Structure formats: structure tokens, C-alpha cells
Amino acid sequence: MAGRTTRMSVTFSRPFALADVDGIQPAGTYRIQTVDVALDNLSFLAYRRVSTTIELPAVGTAGSRRQVITIDPLELEAALNTDPAGNAADIRRDSE
Numbered sequence: 001m002a003g004r005t006t007r008m009s010v011t012f013s014r015p016f017a018l019a020d021v022d023g024i025q026p027a028g029t030y031r032i033q034t035v036d037v038a039l040d041n042l043s044f045l046a047y048r049r050v051s052t053t054i055e056l057p058a059v060g061t062a063g064s065r066r067q068v069i070t071i072d073p074l075e076l077e078a079a080l081n082t083d084p085a086g087n088a089a090d091i092r093r094d095s096e
Contacts, residue, residue: 033052
């Protein structure tokens with residue numbers, strides 16, 4: 001199954017919350033990854049989103065450990081739209 005992965009970094013200038021993430025997250029830069037798969041049996045190229053994840057610092061551990069949480073992309077977009085940072089995203093597409 002052909003697919004594509006989109007990775008981007010977003011910056012929140014204020015603390016934010018998402019329903020699928022426990023607690024309030026501090027302001028900072030977060031990595032977002034979206035995975036889409038190509039739809040078969042169409043006469044044109046189209047994709048369906050499979051997942052959107054956010055990488056967070058792991059709670060209660062020292063060092064560079066991180067946790068990855070699946071989130072609702074529409075909720076992320078709403079949080080980004082309410083943040084005054086502007087969120088110029090660094091986007092890189094990787095085909096798989």
C-alpha cells in the first residue's frame with residue numbers, strides 16, 4: 001500500500017490543551033507527523049489520512065525520552081489558529 005508521511009514542527013507561544021493529551025502542555029515547539037495512504041481503484045491519485053500524532057516530552061523521566069500521542073488533526077488546527085505564534089511550519093514529505 002503506497003503512502004506518504006508528512007512531518008512538520010509547530011510552535012505554540014502559549015500553553016495549550018488537546019482532548020487526547022493529558023493536561024496542559026507548555027509553550028514550545030512540537031513535532032507533528034501525519035500518515036496518509038493512497039486510495040486504490042481510482043482514476044486519479046487521492047489519499048486518506050490514517051493518523052496524526054504529536055511528540056511530547058515524556059512525563060516523569062529525565063533525558064531525551066519522548067511520547068507520541070495520536071490526536072485529532074482538526075483539534076490541532078483549531079489550537080494553532082488560536083495561538084498568536086503564527087506557526088510557520090517546517091514541512092518535509094517522505095514517501096513510503
